[in-house]
Amino acid sequence: MIESRPAPPKRRPTVEDPWWIKTVLLAVAISFLVIFLLVPLITVFASAFQKGLGAYFATFSDPAAFAAIQLTLLVAGIAVPANLIFGVSAAWAIAKFDFPGKSLLITLIDLPFAVSPVVSGLIYVLVFGSQGWLGPALHDYNIRIIFAVPGIVLATIFVTFPFVARELIPIMQAQGSEEEQAAISLGASGWQTFWRVTLPSVRWGLIYGVILCNARAMGEFGAVSVVSGHIRGMTNTIPLHVEILYNEYNFVGAFAMASLLACLALVTLVIKSLVEWRMHVQEKSEEPVSSA
Amino acid sequence: MTATASIQLWWKRRILPGFGLTLGFTLLYLSLIVLIPLSATFAKASGLGWEAFFRAASSPRVLASYQVTFGISLFAAAVNAVFGGVLAWALVRYRFPGRKLLDAMVDLPFALPTAVAGIALAAIYSPNGCLGGPILALTGVRIAYTQLGILVALIFVGLPFVVRTVQPVLEDLDLEYEEAAASLGASRLQTIVRVVSPELFPSLLTGFALAFARAAGEYGSVVFIAGNMPMKTEIVPLLIITKLEQYDYRGATAIAVVMLVISFFLLLAINGLQRWSNAGRAR
Numbered sequence: 001m002i003e004s005r006p007a008p009p010k011r012r013p014t015v016e017d018p019w020w021i022k023t024v025l026l027a028v029a030i031s032f033l034v035i036f037l038l039v040p041l042i043t044v045f046a047s048a049f050q051k052g053l054g055a056y057f058a059t060f061s062d063p064a065a066f067a068a069i070q071l072t073l074l075v076a077g078i079a080v081p082a083n084l085i086f087g088v089s090a091a092w093a094i095a096k097f098d099f100p101g102k103s104l105l106i107t108l109i110d111l112p113f114a115v116s117p118v119v120s121g122l123i124y125v126l127v128f129g130s131q132g133w134l135g136p137a138l139h140d141y142n143i144r145i146i147f148a149v150p151g152i153v154l155a156t157i158f159v160t161f162p163f164v165a166r167e168l169i170p171i172m173q174a175q176g177s178e179e180e181q182a183a184i185s186l187g188a189s190g191w192q193t194f195w196r197v198t199l200p201s202v203r204w205g206l207i208y209g210v211i212l213c214n215a216r217a218m219g220e221f222g223a224v225s226v227v228s229g230h231i232r233g234m235t236n237t238i239p240l241h242v243e244i245l246y247n248e249y250n251f252v253g254a255f256a257m258a259s260l261l262a263c264l265a266l267v268t269l270v271i272k273s274l275v276e277w278r279m280h281v282q283e284k285s286e287e288p289v290s291s292a
Numbered sequence: 293m294t295a296t297a298s299i300q301l302w303w304k305r306r307i308l309p310g311f312g313l314t315l316g317f318t319l320l321y322l323s324l325i326v327l328i329p330l331s332a333t334f335a336k337a338s339g340l341g342w343e344a345f346f347r348a349a350s351s352p353r354v355l356a357s358y359q360v361t362f363g364i365s366l367f368a369a370a371v372n373a374v375f376g377g378v379l380a381w382a383l384v385r386y387r388f389p390g391r392k393l394l395d396a397m398v399d400l401p402f403a404l405p406t407a408v409a410g411i412a413l414a415a416i417y418s419p420n421g422c423l424g425g426p427i428l429a430l431t432g433v434r435i436a437y438t439q440l441g442i443l444v445a446l447i448f449v450g451l452p453f454v455v456r457t458v459q460p461v462l463e464d465l466d467l468e469y470e471e472a473a474a475s476l477g478a479s480r481l482q483t484i485v486r487v488v489s490p491e492l493f494p495s496l497l498t499g500f501a502l503a504f505a506r507a508a509g510e511y512g513s514v515v516f517i518a519g520n521m522p523m524k525t526e527i528v529p530l531l532i533i534t535k536l537e538q539y540d541y542r543g544a545t546a547i548a549v550v551m552l553v554i555s556f557f558l559l560l561a562i563n564g565l566q567r568w569s570n571a572g573r574a575r
Contacts (some may be wrong), residue, residue, distance in 0.1 A: 017480065022386060029382040030394070032375045036448055037400045039423065040412040047415055086321045093315040096308050105318070107563060111326055114559040116509025117406075118529035119548045122536065123329040126336050131541045133332055157325055181307050190309035212402070219405025221512035226533060239407040239512070246411050246516065255415075258408040265403035272403075273396045 044262045047255035059245075059256035067233040068241035068257070071149070075224075075237060076217040079156040083213055087164025088206075092194075095172030096180065106169065112161040121155045121226025128154075147229030152237065155223040160213045167209030171202050204279045208272065215268040219261055330552070337549040340542055348546035356523040357531045358550075364439060365507035368446035373500045376454025377492070383455070384462040398455050401448055406512025413445050414516040437519030442527065445513040450503030457499035458492060461569065465491055494569035501565055505558040509551070 017025070049056055059065055090109060094102060112120065126132045128145040138145060145151045179201070183193040199206070221239040228235045236244065238257055245254035337345055348354070383395050401409065417424035417435040424435050435441050465488070473483040511529040519525045526534075528551060535544035 017385070021480075025378055026382050026386060026388060028375070029379045032379065033394055033397060035423075036444075036451060037397055039416060040409060040448070041400065041404070043412045043416050043422070044408060047412075086318065089314040089321075090318040092310060093318050097311045097315070099315070105322075107559070108322060108326065110559065111330075111556075114505060114509075114555040115330075116511065116529050116551055116555065118511050118532050119333075119509070119551055119555075122532060122544060122548050123333045125536065126541070126545060127329050127332045129541075154325070158329075161325060177308055184307055184309070193308075194310075215403050215405075219408070221405060221407040221410075222510075222529060225511075226536065239405050242407050242411065251415070254411055258405075258411060261405045261408045265400065265405070265408075268403040269396055269399055272399065273392075 041262060044255055044258050047251060048259040051252050055252045056256050056259075059253040062253075064233045064236065065241060065253075065257060068236045068238050069260070071152070071235070072218050072237045072239075074149070075153050075156050076214055078153050079160055079217045080210060080214050082157055083160055084164050084206075084210060086161075087168055087209060090165045091168035091172045091202075092198075094169050095175075096177045109165050110162050112158050115158075117159055117220065117222030118226055120158045121223040124151055124154050124158070124227055146227055147231070148235060151227035152224050152235060155227045156217050156220055159220050159223050160217045163213035163216065164206070164209035167205050167212075168202060171205040172198070175201060204275050204282060208275045208279070211268050211271050211275075215264060218264055333545060333548060333552065336541075336545045340546060344542065345546050345549075348543045349550050353522055353526070354528075354531060354547060357526050357528045360439065360442065360524070360526060361508055361528040364442050365446055365504050365510075368443055368450055368507050369500050369504035371443075371447050372450045372454045372503045373496055376451065376499060376503075377458055377496055380455045380458040380462055384459060398452050401451050406449065406510065407516075409448055410445065410513040410516035413441070413448060413513065417441060417444060417517060436517050437525070439525055441517035441519065442514055442525060445517050446507040446510060449510050449513055450507050453502040453506065454496065454499030457495045457502065457569070461492060461495040494565065498562065498565040498569050501558065501562045505555065505562065508558075509555065 016022075090105075093099075094106065125146055127134055128138060128151065129135050130139065130146075132146075145154070179197050180193050183197045184190070188196070218237075219239055220237075221243070224237055225240060225243070228237070228240055230236060230240060230244065232244065238261055242254050242257045242261075245251075245257060340348070379398070383391060383398075414436055415421050417427075419425060419428050419434065419436070421436070428434055433440070435444060469487050470483050473487045474480070478486065509529060511527070511533075514527055515530055518527060518530070520530055528547060532544050532547050532551075535541075535547070
């Protein structure tokens with residue numbers, strides 16, 4: 001930027017909106033957010049506690065609730081690491097190398113985001129279900145995938161498939177591969193280069209992708225609903241248990257379970273904001289280095 | 293010269309290890325999780341035969357559900373385009389207390405599981421809910437268990453898309469153009485219409501398309517508030533589940549294939565729009 005600009009004219013042409021437009025737009029924006037976001041969020045907690053703490057905690061003493069929490073943790077515990085490994089590996093191949101068909105590959109990785117959750121569940125029913133491709137063979141070996149935990153894991157992996165990859169690919173592309181090449185030519189092994197050079201510089205993007213992936217994995221409803229079979233205490237995740245309690249008119253119970261997921265969403269948003277702030281700081285601190 | 297350059301390029305490309313391993317794993321995982329199950333669906337549908345497929349995908353009840361899903365999704369995306377645009381403008385251009393908090397809150401629909409949003413919205417807008425009750429008493433309009441309920445849920449899930457696509461473009465937009473327009477005598481309104489909105493249009497349209505695509509496939513937040521009456525408030529994803537529960541796998545597959553084809557085209561359109569809006573930003 002040129003600092004020796006002529007002194008600004010006395011009356012700068014205004015790019016500010018008049019005060020009344022400002023007030024109207026702000027009022028519209030804030031009421032829109034309050035009505036559509038804040039009221040639902042408050043409703044979850046208000047309904048969960050409407051009959052007091054005792055009723056709230058009674059929900060969690062039900063073994064089926066406990067089983068649902070356990071299953072949700074198990075499913076996320078498999079799906080998130082699987083997609084993390086995939087995301088890192090896809091980002092390494094796409095960002096550090098050139099090959100034909102790269103943009104097609106990036107589009108294909110995004111594909112699960114475009115598919116309706118219900119259809120995401122259905123495609124596994126059509127492969128592994130009793131009417132599906134592999135159904136008869138699986139039946140012979142007494143392996144259950146649909147209406148069992150493996151199906152829930154697969155459907156969850158599908159719907160959270162792109163999160164880590166699509167976060168990492170642009171960051172690693174922007175960083176180029178000069179630093180890695182320097183490390184390799186100085187004698188570092190491939191793994192050393194990845195752990196010591198690549199990973200530290202993409203860590204915030206990685207965390208960002210992982211927490212979003214986790215939030216979706218724990219909260220997925222449509223896809224899991226199709227493959228789960230809704231067996232209480234066996235194949236119910238937290239969102240499915242919320243549905244069952246709600247349909248039984250146990251509103252306090254449904255909202256109490258839902259409040260767990262709402263807390264998860266709030267924690268996710270807080271971590272996300274922190275990571276965004278860290279990424280911003282990192283970008284700023286790296287600017288002089290890259291321009292030098 | 294070119295030979296050495298290309299050898300250097302080749303060497304540069306190969307100096308990093310792990311290309312075969314990572315690309316191989318990526319393609320394998322992509323095929324197992326995404327491509328093979330998706331093609332199994334298309335294979336299953338083609339096994340139905342053209343006539344049976346057409347009959348299953350276009351019965352009156354199915355046609356009505358397309359109309360409900362796509363019509364209300366379009367409407368919800370349009371509402372989000374208007375309010376999301378206003379919200380992005382307020383967040384970027386105005387300074388007010390609590391701005392950072394509002395900014396963080398915009399992502400809530402991404403983070404809040406759809407089933408949670410669904411039961412919360414159903415409780416709020418039901419005839420004895422905190423908003424549904426007063427609205428019914430004042431205007432006589434029911435929201436929950438009607439098409440308006442579906443609209444509310446779809447506005448909720450699509451809300452972040454427009455804000456998050458318009459916001460970065462607005463942040464990059466140089467104030468100098470607006471200053472120039474103003475100093476040349478344009479009114480604020482003229483400046484907004486002639487200078488600002490052409491710059492924002494591609495991103496606004498991208499956000500609209502993203503919100504629409506998300507709304508068309510949405511299930512969890514809608515089923516609790518929709519009422520789920522066949523021909524009136526039954527969305528396509530719910531109809532697929534209903535068919536599955538009745539062991540009508542053919543019917544479910546046929547409708548799913550229609551949805552898949554539509555979402556592929558939407559994905560292509562959105563990719564094109566994103567390129568357009570990025571090209572605008574790079575200028």
